[in-house]
Amino acid sequence: MIVTRRLIGALLFSLAVTTFARSQTWIPLVNQPNASLALSNPLLLTDGTVIAHEGCGRTWWRLIPDASGSYVNGTWRQIASLPPGYAPLYFGSAVLPDGRVIVEGGEYNYCTPVWTNLGAIFDPKTGHWTSVAPPAGWTNIGDAQSVILPDGTYMQANCCTRQQALLNAKSMTWTKTGKNKFDINDEEGWTLLPDGTVLTVDAYVSQYKANGKNYEIYHPARGNWTSGPPSGSVVQLWDSYPGASKASYELGPAVLRPDGTVFASDANGAPGMPGHTSIYDTRTRTWRPGPNFPRDLDVADGPAALLPSGNVLVQTSPGIFKPGSRFLEWDGSSFTDVTANNTDAPVVSSYDGNMLILPTGEILWTGFGNVWVFEHGGKPNPAWLPQITSVPTNVTRHHTYQVYGFNFNGFSQGAAYGDDVQGATNYPLVRLTNRVTGNVYYARTHDHSTMAIAYKTQAFTNFDVPGGTETGLTNLQVICNGIASTPVTINVR
Template sequence: MAGTWNPLGHQPPVSVDTMLLLTDGSVMCHEYEDAGGSITPNWYRLVPDAYMNYANGTWHKLTPMPSNAPLAQNGPVDAPLYFASAVLRDGRVFVAGGEYNVSGAAGVDVLACSIYDPVADSWSSVPVPTGWTNIGDAPTCVLPDGKVLMGNINTVETAIFDPISRTWTPGAHKHDTSSEESWTLLPDGTIIVAEVNNHPHAEKYLIANNQWIHAGSTPPGHDLVLNEPGVSIEVGPAVLMPDGRVFCAGATGHTAVYLPPINPTQPGTWIPGPDFPVSGGKLMRAFDAPACLLPNGSVLCAVGPYKAGWSGPPTHFFEFDGAHLHPQADPASAAGQPTYNARLLLLPSGDVLYSNCTGTIEIYTPSGGPHPAWRPRITEVPRHLHPGGTFRLHGMQLNGLSQANAYGDDAQMATNYPLVRLLGPAGVGVAFCRTFNHSTMAVATGHAVHHTHFVVPAHLPHGHYELAVIANGISSESVDVHVGEEEHHHKDHDEKKPNHDHASDGDGASLTLRLKLPISIEH
């Protein structure tokens, strides 16, 4: 179990922190700060090359965020740092809050919310929760129905945002404030949270009931929360694994594993996980640090030695295989960086992007591959497509087994949504079809059939292609399709008449496995 690191051949023109995977396969990256040390409202987009090689990708500057921050919080410019973020069900991007704004002055906790439309390359301001005075580095979670749950970092309040109506409704009150917490969506319709301000206790949110309930406590001697007077109180990331357990890396250097109960209204069980190794007489720790579920089922996590209350520099990497922590080689750019500057994003290729608030980004390629049962499965898709057309794809496990990416609190970068790619004939290459309006944003949906919509690139050459759906870096088996002129007498793209002519191995569901070449996005 040994992965490899390689730097991008085409590095970003700016320093990068938070990264978000858009549904067209490109990566939206936030600029950390400019050459003068000021935080900016700027974002860039990384587009991989024709073989889905992000190392050889190209960078494109996007429209900056709108100036909608309060004047008392260094506004009206909204240039946030350590903020809430999410890719929404319709493919747009939600950004809220910011622990800092423009300058490095602490105590700002920005009160602003915006939505980015990748198709139009435009931002729009949206209302903030009624009665809230700030948002800051709030935790959020996209719910299965596409709404966004957000916690108040100063009170026990939560609020639910509807991206369609652009309105907020009150959520249930928690047992403690949401500050610094890491929220993890589970397949049983709950969100598990290791409480920070009431550690070592845990709670979980029953989505259907809009209710928070107690979820036991982390094991004795394995408290995940570290309170450093004069520094911060922090926890590490929590990642749902393919077997349904949640691996939690602690800011203390301890880890714990949460086992969901059969009945989601019950607390569930916490068991000890392995400790990180000792460095300088103390456990290495995930004190505000990222983690990522790899296609091989292990969790890649970042930790660092104790340094003046923080962890790192340097930043070190481990893979947790469900039982043991395995040290990995560290990328060169991690040598001078603390863990709180690190971000990890799982790519459609199964590789992982690592940014660290500098102008250097590196790619981690893990060893091994997914279990066949983890793959998405296409059950229904039109076999005749045309450039510029919109179509619907049905299948199982389209959202993957997990949100996959996590951080200690802010920088939510979940990738539990389907991407559609087309592998063309020789000389044509590969293209992603932008997906949107997924029928669910749940995780590990099993044998339930869900759907997404996709748009075939307008300038895609005609010909035969192999279509696959990808979730969390894991590709489905492919389906043969033809891209050509629109056939008005046989509208396979008509949502009211989905095509039922799909390949099968006799049971009407599974498809013949084919090995794939690297894949890419349309330029």
């Protein structure tokens, strides 16, 4: 009977989604990190390397691509540990415009649920972490969401209140913001929109309403939140089953696509019921219902990422925190099952997964064990490519230069999860490929002119030519969210 039920379930699932495309596949990294590290929360540094955090620990590890630029064949190296006393799990994080990395809070510290208010900043130039004091009066930050606003300011939520704060990364001082928040920040995620505002779908924590659909927009210029019309998100996106005292209040990720729509997913704890989706159109500022997930799948915490094709990859699993993940690709109208050969999927729940867009256009996935790369085979619309308008034709190693152009920050933050994890990649990288050897180098970018997405005017970033770069004719490309510009030939001296 067990075999029969599994077979029937598989058949029903295959009928609910479109056929798997052969060009889409999962590849495990050749050099896997030790599984006991339970690496999570991957972040893309502006030098093209990836760092990931040891679950409930202080250590971080860096994934360095090989000479050809392959992350699948890359190698892991341990970097500096977080300051003593700080070993978080589920926290706010971002890559700042100057290239540093900030992590804030944590639902757990050393695997103990404390909703800590600790934080730290990593400087890739020095290789060290420095502690960050919390905003004044905050006793908690916890598993709270964060976002980099268009002007480069880091905004951090307090998990357990209606409070938010803005960080001046130069003076390391915090300023209060976020008046008129509808509910506390707990369980919610933030999605940066093309007009510079921030979207959140409310989770009704501490103010239960079984069919609540409220959503809010944060306005950076005014520093306040406004709620949408009474129709809200049209479809309920947070889990209210079975009642106020036992509901999980979880939400799924929300990802902005290049067409200006936000794909938002939900959690649904009702037995045997599928999760819902809803689509927010940033142009009309209205919602419409999306299709339900197949079978009993939903996203009670979990990752999603924008593919270079404009489709969205999302990890789903049954009910609330149950194993049996399925990876689905959303193309704007229907889902395709792309779980394929990911052999870790059956044993993990969606909340175990994290996604990050690599400069190659692949999606890095961590599941607290093995690390995989998803190759999708799709291509971006040519209009989405970064366009270089000006860059020096001759550059010297160990020197800093500027590159100007359009679409340097992409059309989306890239990957999403929600309150527990953030891995945005809406900033420009510079890739250098020697025209004789084919060897790949990344010039560390920093101090970008903007962090706005779908930015319509010319932007620039600074890049440092690495000392180990081979000399001679070199192809330079600007990359954002895995989409690369047409190469420009320069000479490295």
